[in-house]
Amino acid sequence: MGARNTLQIPVILSCILLFGAILTTSLEVGYYKKCKFCPQAEDIVRGVVYKYVSKEPGLGAGLIRMFFHDCFVRGCDASILLDPTPQNSNPEKLAIPNFPSLRGFEIIDEAKAALEHVCSGIVSCADIIAFAARDAAFILGKISYDIPSGRLDGKVSNATEVLGALPAPFHNLTVVKALYAVQGLSIDDAVALSGAHSIGRSHCSSFTSRLYPTIDTTMNQGFGSFLRTQCPQNAMDDGVVPQDFVTPNKLDNQYFKNVADLKGLFFSDWSLLTSSETAKLLNDFKNDPELFKTKFAESMVKMGNIGGTQGEVRKTSCRVVNY
Ligand code: HEM
Numbered sequence: 114m115g116a117r118n119t120l121q122i123p124v125i126l127s128c129i130l131l132f133g134a135i136l137t138t139s140l141e142v143g144y145y146k147k148c149k150f151c152p153q154a155e156d157i158v159r160g161v162v163y164k165y166v167s168k169e170p171g172l173g174a175g176l177i178r179m180f181f182h183d184c185f186v187r188g189c190d191a192s193i194l195l196d197p198t199p200q201n202s203n204p205e206k207l208a209i210p211n212f213p214s215l216r217g218f219e220i221i222d223e224a225k226a227a228l229e230h231v232c233s234g235i236v237s238c239a240d241i242i243a244f245a246a247r248d249a250a251f252i253l254g255k256i257s258y259d260i261p262s263g264r265l266d267g268k269v270s271n272a273t274e275v276l277g278a279l280p281a282p283f284h285n286l287t288v289v290k291a292l293y294a295v296q297g298l299s300i301d302d303a304v305a306l307s308g309a310h311s312i313g314r315s316h317c318s319s320f321t322s323r324l325y326p327t328i329d330t331t332m333n334q335g336f337g338s339f340l341r342t343q344c345p346q347n348a349m350d351d352g353v354v355p356q357d358f359v360t361p362n363k364l365d366n367q368y369f370k371n372v373a374d375l376k377g378l379f380f381s382d383w384s385l386l387t388s389s390e391t392a393k394l395l396n397d398f399k400n401d402p403e404l405f406k407t408k409f410a411e412s413m414v415k416m417g418n419i420g421g422t423q424g425e426v427r428k429t430s431c432r433v434v435n436y
Contacts, residue, residue: 140261140418144240151232155244155262161224162248165217170362173249174313175217177364180246181306181416182211183239185296186278188420190267191238194221196432201270208275214316220245225431237424238431239264243417250413253312254364258410260417265424268434282319282379286387296419298412304385304394305408306416310377311360311368314353317344320378331383333375340378354378364409369399 141147145154166173183193186205193211195204206212221241228236240262250256280289286300293303323329325346328337343354355361356378357368372382372395385391398405428435 140263142259142261144261144263145236151228151235153231154228154236154240157227157231158224158241158244159248161220161227162245163252165220165223166249166252170253171313172217172220173253173364174309174356175215176220176242176245176249177309178313179215179217179221180242180413181309182215182275182279183242184416184419185292186275187267187269189239189243189264189417190420190424191242191264191427191431192267192270193242194218194238194431195270195434198433203272204270205272205275206270208272210275210279210281214319217245221431225427225429229429234426234428237262237264237426238266239424241431246413250364250409253362254406254409256364256406256410258414260414264417264420266427266431266434267424280381282381283322284381284384286384286391289381289384296416298415298419300388300391301394301408302412302415304391304398305405305412307382307385308366308368308398308405308409309364310379310382311357311366311371312362312364313356315356315378317348317352317354320344320380321346323380329380331375331380336374336376366398366402366405369395369405373399 145151162173162176166176179193180189182205183189183191186192193205193215195201195206197204197207206215221238224241224245225236225238228241243260243262243264247258247260250258278292278295280292284292289303290300293300320340321344323332324337324341324344328334328341340354344352357371358376359371360367368377371377372385375383377383385395398408425435427433
């Protein structure tokens with residue numbers, strides 16, 4: 114009994130400190146379990162993510178991308194989830210890099226509804242995104258890691274902040290490196306996280322500037338000719354292609370093989386070959402799938418630490434701020 118009490122003291126202290134997260138503290142693995150606010154939180158999210166992603170793997174890609182797009186703009190604060198309102202008609206989710214391509218919102222909605230049912234007002238939407246991305250990485254890549262939690266949800270979401278914060282497919286390595294550095298992430302993180310381009314899809318409009326009027330010399334010419342058949346010039350609608358034609362639903366190191374073969378979709382993918390530092394890491398990941406998995410997990414955790422913990426836990430829906 115005495116021993117149990119002694120053990121509980123640090124946990125309680127840590128929970129009290131975490132309550133003070135509104136001030137400064139860092140995130141904690143197992144936050145909802147340790148503090149007994151909602152011990153089943155991570156299991157609930159996992160169940161919902163499994164339900165959707167096992168049926169449609171592309172949605173798992175959407176969740177991983179959602180985490181990235183959330184964290185790079187105002188930190189990991191679920192600002193990506195807020196819907197337009199009369200007071201704020203232009204939130205992040207309507208910005209060009211997010212609309213209409215970002216997907217998986219319905220999974221977050223369902224997870225939030227399930228959580229509200231059992232422990233209302235406890236689990237932040239920002240943590241739901243972080244858990245969901247982690248679970249998607251496991252389902253699609255057997256990549257397993259603990260993700261610290263205790264994030265709070267932001268109250269501000271502004272589409273005008275998105276373009277300047279996110280790397281674009283036409284950016285060169287210097288720009289990509291600078292945008293990661295702003296977030297406290299290294300170029301090694303950039304290379305590891307780019308491995309996410311081994312799953313999911315891209316709209317043709319994200320890379321057709323590399324196909325017409327001529328196929329970019331930085332692209333394998335045969336691959337470029339093939340992409341032209343998938344994305345005809347002046348097509349009526351914006352088609353989609355897999356990011357990785359070899360193992361489209363597996364989060365694996367195939368991306369690095371593709372880039373080395375000049376078969377990455379984006380100029381930014383190719384740009385990873387343009388410094389000896391990034392080219393070496395790319396080659397290491399290409400040759401060592403386990404090394405990629407380890408570094409990808411580490412960089413996802415690091416990305417999850419971006420941003421302050423100022424804010425609230427949204428009530429009922431992740432799409433609206435509390436009154
Ligand atoms: C230089 C950095 C990056 C650039 C320029 C970039 C750009 C893009 C673009 C243009 C698309 C296609 C969107 C579309 O047209 O539908 C895309 C898709 C995707 N990106 Fe990135 N990305 C970058 C880094 C990342 C990172 C760090 C992650 C996550 C760790 C990520 C995960 C994904 C995923 C999973 C998809 C597929 C989404 C889906 O199928 O719904 N990307 N990216």
